Amino acid sequence: MNTILFELGTEELPPKSLKTLQNALYDHVKTALGEQNIAFDDIKAFSAPRRLALLIKGVGDYQPDRTETKKGPNIKAGFDADGNLSRAGQGFLQGLNANGLNLTKDDLITISDKKGEYIAYKLTIKGEKITNLMPRLIQKALDDLPIAKRMRSGASKDEFVRPVQWVVLMADDTVIPARIQGHDTGKQSRGHRYHAPDFFVIDHAEHYESLLAERFVVADFAKRQADIVAQVQKLSDEIGATAIVPDELLDEVTALVDYPVALRAGFEERFLAVPQEALISTMQADQKYFCLTDDNGKLKPNFIFISNIDSLDKSAVILGNEKVVRPRLSDAEFFFLQDQKRPLADFAETLKTRVFQDKLGTIWEKGERIAKLSAFISENLRPHGWDVPTDDVVRAGVLAKADLATTLVGEFPELQGIAGTYYAHKSGEKADVANAISEQYLPKFSGDELPKTPIGIALALSDRLDTLVGIFGINEAPTGSKDPFSLRRASIGVLRILIENKLPLNLASLVGEAIKNYGNKINNMSETFNAVMEFVSSRYRAMYTEQGVNVDTIQAVQAINPHMPLDFDERIRAVQAFRALPQAQVLAENNKRVANILAKADNVGENVDESLLTETAEKALYQAILSAKETVKPLQDNADYQGVLTALTALASPLTDFFDNVMVNADDENLKNNRLALLGQVRTLFLSVADIGVLQG
Structure with missing residues (x-):
């Protein structure tokens, strides 16, 4: 070996x-x-x-030797009446011998498949x-x-x-x-x-x-990375700090060095007056440094860098890195101080000349729309416990994009929102208004944290919905893998915010309001509404499958198309729980049967005439339906969908007996219509939660 x-x-x-x-x-x-x-x-x-x-x-x-079966003509074509090779058979044999073999008719074998029998040869191929x-x-x-x-x-x-x-x-x-x-x-x-x-x-x-x-190369990437992590941990522990070690930065640093030597350096404390996000950004992106924070998450005036040489004079290497980072920190400090010479509201005014999108106007106009939609959201949530002054919500919307005009964000685009929050505080804005400016961008990626404050939540929803509506309104919807405005991510962000913050808001109402705020910039309002609703609703599948929810569970809820994401989520949880019940499979199969029967019927009445119930099984089903209606009414009123489906399992046996013993399409038209109405009531009960006939078992 x-x-x-x-x-x-x-x-x-x-x-x-x-x-x-x-x-x-x-x-x-x-x-x-x-x-x-x-x-x-x-x-x-x-x-x-x-x-x-x-x-x-x-x-x-x-390599191991292998065999390969060479298939020739069928038996009838390969041999003549006397059992000798025909011209076709001889041609097959000659083709084999052309590859250096010395075969005769006796070396051939017979193989068979669905189409018949054939002459063939099992060729042994020597391993290379x-x-x-x-x-x-x-x-x-x-x-x-x-x-x-x-x-x-x-x-x-x-x-x-x-x-x-x-x-x-x-x-x-x-x-x-x-x-x-x-x-x-x-x-x-x-x-x-x-x-x-x-x-x-x-x-x-x-x-x-x-x-x-032996020659100062740690060739194993994982070992080299583990060594870096251990050295960084040791140096940060020495000063009671916590190192910020993002995975992407750690991979990049590991790829930059053969022989990692971690060293700790520092910078002047005056730079800590600059937003720490700016300092961290420049040290990570430009210098590949690991920044250090204290127990409260505040940046310390120290950093750790990984050298690729084991220098005899490590102090010189440290001084060199401190010298290199100082101008970058000074730049961030300069931009930060320059921006503070004007209140944040002044920067918002300059957005009147900055274009959001050619057909959709300026960033200032977008800010105004965000303010209007945020106020609409806030008013709709007031009956549900939100007590946020509308003026504060509007103010936050107007200032939401102001920091895009600042020099700090111009140099560090990743600080949009964060810079706005710093400047809003320094401009004397209310704390809730200032904090919402950075929260509007949450979540930034899959699994990221959500905005927590009411105004931040309103801004985050409004910003995403405004972009979705605007881009669809000018027919620039994502195609294939192209999604320049990140509308798929924005849609999932909207759904997550509404669901995880348990906000009882109707998505259709929000989309409609966002479209209205665009005025005459969007001509095809109804088409835009339908397209946005369909696009956002299609994100449910990606979002829930990532959580391990069955695809048919999602389809069961989508079949009834609830417009409130929080309601959609509660139905999903109910159907997932229902699937674990012993009656689930038979009820799913029977619901599918009910749906198929009703789909073929011309007209299904709503009321059942009890006097037309002749069979024992249909009488029993009718009584079970009456009982179920009484049981589920308070559960439906409280949107206890899991309770509804659990209660409806009582229909499993009566419904099965009905199909086993009752002919729905009876010759008597009145009997037939009455039985269809009976099944219609079964269907209605289950559709109050989801179409469980979609479930695959």
Whole structure:
């Protein structure tokens, strides 16, 4: 059994792509090994700034032999009346022998399938030598890597994400001769660019990781990352701080270094007067630093950075990083101070000349619409316990987008909303108004926190609904994967806010009001309304399937199309609970049968004539319906949908007996219509919650 080592040495690879490239190479090669029926014990991927590598253990010398059945003409066409090969049969045999075989008629076999019997031959194909297969397999994997833009180096026609410098391909201690990415394979690699820059010989594939470790390269991405996390934890613990370590930043830093050395540095405390989000943003995005906070989440005047060298004078490295970060923090400070020379309301005025969308007017106009819709939302929630002054809601709407005109947001776009909240506080706005400005952008992504304050909730809903209505109103709805205004995310945000904050608001009412606020900017109001409602409602499926809800449960509720998202959610929970009941399957099947019968009927009456009930089973069903109506009425009034469905399980047995013993389509027209009305009442009872006939069991 052999251990195969492949290493591609390059110039520094794109740090944001390194982990993806490593995982893709691993997946492609592992899949290819399986497709080629090559057994192995283990496969491990490595990646560092200047290399991608794979170590495959327990590989044999050859592929296993395999058999392949070559199918010829059918028996009647392949042989003549005397049992000799016909011209067609001889042609099949000659074709086989053309591949170097020396076969006769006696070597052929008969196979059969649904269409008949055929002459055939079972060809044994010898397994290819693994060392011959690996170069092709690896080159194919490299060609299939997810690289957006490939480059050529010098006169070479071979393309890769960065120039290739060397290629290692070995089986144990022997080079597998090949040419990959325009380079002859060998057994020489390089260590750390500064600590061990020279080529060295890999004496055995098994020693790859340890030989690199001796040369200041931690080749295992996961080990290198764990080392960084441990070093950052140690340095932050020393000063009683908590490090901010986003996953994406951690992956990028891990991809930037061969040999991580964590160091702690600091900056002047005066910069802490700047919104900490701006400081964190510039330190993370521009410098790849890990910021530190205290127990209250407040930024400390310290940061941790990861060096790629083990310097003899670490203080000089620390001073260098402090010197580099200071101008960036000074820029943020300058923008912050400049903006404060004017009240936030002044910036809102400048939005009158800034376009939101060519056909939809300015950002100022959008702010006015947000203010109107927010006030509408607030008024509708007043009977449900919201006691927020309408003037405050309107003020927050007018100021909602003001910070888009500030220099701080111009430099740090990710601070929109956050900057507005800081400036609103400093401009003397009410705390509730100021805090709502940053909350309007929540949730920012799937699973993100929601706005918590009433005004923040109103702004967040209004902003998203205004954009949805406007973009649909000018026929710029998302197509395929293109969604430049993030309308899918906005729709899920609207649903989450309404459901998780338990807001009893009608979506149709909100969409209608948002359309009205656009005035004559939207001509096709009814079409826009229908399109937006359909689009937002279609997001339920994505949202609930992510929570593990069955698709047919969602369809069962969508069938009755409730317009209140909170109500929709309560029905979903009820149907999910109903599915676990023992009567659920039979009731689902019978409801489907009821729906099919009623769909074919011309006219179904609402009332049942008790005097026309002749069969015992239909009488029993009628009594069960009367009892169920009485039981579920208070439950329906309180929107206790789970209670309704639980109570309706009492219909399971009577309904089954009815179908077993009663002919619905009786010859007597009056009997038939009465029985249809009876089933109509069953249908109505269940549709008060959902169409459980959709459930698949």
